[in-house]
Amino acid sequence: MPRFPISRRFFLGSLCAAVPAWCVAELLWIEPTWVRVKRLRLGEDPSKRFVQFTDLHYKGDRSYLTKVIDLINGLSPDFVCFTGDIVESTAYLAEALDCLEELQAPTFGVPGNWDFVNGDSTVLQCFSGTGGAWLANEVKDIGSARISGVDHKPPPPVKREEGRIEILLTHYPVDADAVTGEPYDLILAGHSHGGQVRLPFAGSLVVPDRVGNYDRGLFNTPGGQLYVNPGIGTWLMPVRFLCRPEITVFEI
Secondary structure, three states, X not given: OOOOOOOHHXXXXXXXXXXXXXXXXXXXXXXXXXOEEEEEEOOOOOOOEEEEEOOOOEOOOHHHHHHHHHHHHHOOOOEEEEOOOOEOOHHHHHHHHHHHOOOOOOEEEOOOOOOOOOOOHHHHHXXXXXXXXXXXXXXXXXXXXXXXXXXXXXXXXOOOOOOOEEEEEOOOHHHHHHOOOOOEEEEEEOOOHHHOEEXXXXXXXXXXXXXXXXXXXXXXXXXXXXXXXXXXOXXXXXXXXXXXXXXXXXXX
16 A cells, blocks of 8 residues: 655644634534533531532523533532523523423522513522522522522622521622622622633633623632632523533532
């Protein structure tokens, strides 16, 4: 069989063509639905194990949302926290809620900027049907955890009780800076999508307003430890790069 030696120029040219092709594939087809499960242990002797997911922006991809729900159920959390943005159009709301009803742990949610469906009774029924609640400026206890949810209002002051874990759910990361009094044990937020497209050493390129310096991950703030989840869905453009969708498991 004849051999065709590969020249250095041909090799480098092929490599230069392959890298952009890989980036495009990663951006459009691989990462947008490549969900990762991230685990965080906060404290030395955790008593609660729960999950956060956020920013579905559901647009009709039922198989993808079903995969997300199955992943959450497979983690067997004590409860689930959702930090806003179910859909961008009410045309998809019923189907999204139909999927969310399959969650097998009490699920507590707060509105996001897209959740103009705030007062829709079907949203309230969906979350209460799991044993949780839709917390638009409300507080609920679940065992030794107290969960506060805010919607365009300042976070309520912590009413510290011995043995009580204080958790704040908000859509907007900057709400951590509005906490007064004692800090929360944990603040959960979304909204940023982690920027969706991140570059090495540069980080996120574009984030929405009310994110501030809290674009993705765990931060220490005056209001308590803040975790900003990069979300499940996408906004503006259906792309992700170096910023996979995420389900976060907390032990606290």
